[in-house]
Amino acid sequence: MKLLATIAGLAVTVEGAIIENGFNVQNVQNVLQSALSMTSRPTSKPPNFLFVITDDQDLQLDSTSYTPHILRHVRDKGTSFHNHFVTTALCCPSRVSLWTGRQPHNTNVTDVNPPYGGYPKFVDRGFNDNFLPIWLQEAGYDTYYTGKLFNAHTVDNYHSPHVNGFNGSDFLLDPYTYSYLNSTYQRNHDDPVSYEGEHTTDVITRKALGFLEDALEGDRPFFVTVAPAAPHSNVDPTSIVDRKKGITMSAPIPLDRHKHLFQDVKVPRTANFNPDEPSGASWIRELPQQNQTVVDYGDFFYQSRLQALQGVDELVDTLVTRLEESDQLDNTYIIYTSDNGFHIGQHRLPPGKTCGFEEDIRVPLFIRGPGVPKGFAQDSVTTHIDLAPTIFQLAGIPHRSDFDGTAIPVTPDFTGTRHEHVTVEYWGRGVLEGDFSHIIGGSTFAPNNTYKSIRLLGPGYNLYYSVWCTNEHELYDLSTDPYQLHNLYPSESRNIQDEPRILGRSLSQAISRLDTLLLILKSCQGNTCIEPWKVLHPEGSIHTLRDALDEQHDIFYDQQPQVSFNWCDLGYRIEAEGPQDHLTTRYGLSWDSWV
Ligand SMILES: *[C@@H]1O[C@H](CO)[C@@H](O)[C@H](O)[C@H]1NC(C)=O
């Protein structure tokens, strides 16, 4: 690996390897300009955007390696953000969070269906008049969207009200959103149309290309979103309507022309794949080890996902080729990501998401466009709530104070606040998919899957800390345990002598900081979500876990109320969520200066 540069304090990497920080910014920009033949940032018309968001696409199981067009057109011509996370590993909460720039605890759209989520909840919360496409139209953009917007956006409620904010839209509607061979789309204010017998990815490719033509013809800059259903499971529409036994989800259905591919692929056999010892917390710890039939099925499921993604790969090729033929490519950002990740067999789990493990919360994020370094991998910690602020910054629109995220360092001239944490939150039930998913009381749902977590990555640490509604805790040190098999949270049985240390401090000191950080982040708003330590240390000297671990703050952190739940609720009910307030410092002095 060749060390190239660090831009504006960011570590950047070449060919996937990480470079630590520490270079002169001006110098670095010169190096980049000459060495990397970057497209220069145009000054006249604001940039266009093509945003492609897949459904349930993992990063950790290596799905992106099987999409050569996406890698060639987007990743290799731009930057790959390899520490990019979602806030909630479930479609609808994650998407509402993305399109509003807010944590799910601030949208309170926390589930896929009412009363806690889905399109009706999005509308009730006022977001149909207050989300990204509306703001972009106000800023002079033409906006287009095709594919899945939210769950519970149905053939019955699509017109009450219609989705606002788009100059052209053609939405997939429930209960046919995930019917690969009988999808229903609904264009502008027209009636829904059923595409029985056509593959949904062929349908969306046609629609996306049509909107791209419209967008290219317009005088205003454009924002075109394409949201295919792949590689989400195929879902039986009758099971969405009648959910008594859970939802019937089977492997995604690829296009006929891709069904012969990848016959020998298997789910990567990482250490956490169907492990001999149980792992995780709550219902996950109770899962039986999978037998060979179930393991084989997981491999089939994985293969089907990779095949189904080939249609998306061709879709991206078609759209980027069209952009290349236009005169707009050099002024267009192309963003590729997914709404949440996916697991198959890790921690003995059947196919699905809804967990806080790496497989579920890490997703691909590739961005190419004006000024974006080519062929780079970036290790800044970024999340889906950062995307709306990023789009604002790239479009030259002023930041909104109700954003819980902050712009991602996409271009070398980026100036802004970085963060080392992701706030992960989930309410409700775990969802199990595939043929062997009726394993908990005969249902495809797992109860008590409400949890709050933080994912923290900084120099010398790589941690995941989680508190469940059952008041179980998890702490993984991913620098020594990348597959999250060894929960370090102290149990009564462990000998204190054997305790690992974190940044040279005891586990209990590290946990006191992590828990207080989680206490702040689980109900943060606006800038507090980005700079949480400022709330605890208003004098502004603490910016990282490492800073906070200084011994002089031990008493301050030991006194703080601990994150806990009063019961396991299906939604965000404050009454269920234990202490809300941290202790503050007085007059800017740290606690121990005055107790
Ligand atoms: C797109 O919609 C916005 C907001 O209604 C409008 O101002 C703009 O003219 C529309 N663009 C086109 C091409 O119709």
Ligand SMILES: *[C@@H]1O[C@H](CO)[C@@H](O)[C@H](O)[C@H]1NC(C)=O
């Ligand atoms: C396809 O979907 C339509 C509704 O959009 C439904 O009426 C029809 O029965 C479905 N066809 C099949 C084969 O399930």
Ligand SMILES: *[C@@H]1O[C@H](CO)[C@@H](O)[C@H](O)[C@H]1NC(C)=O
């Ligand atoms: C494997 O496990 C599944 C799910 O528990 C069960 O349905 C199946 O009968 C088992 N197969 C064998 C061969 O034991």
Ligand SMILES: *[C@@H]1O[C@H](CO)[C@@H](O)[C@H](O)[C@H]1NC(C)=O
């Ligand atoms: C769910 O968690 C509650 C504690 O909030 C516990 O009482 C209950 O037994 C759990 N239910 C299941 C099915 O595990």
Ligand SMILES: *[C@@H]1O[C@H](CO)[C@@H](O)[C@H](O)[C@H]1NC(C)=O
């Ligand atoms: C979130 O929505 C649910 C369902 O409407 C409601 O019961 C709850 O009080 C809301 N939570 C907050 C914090 O407003």
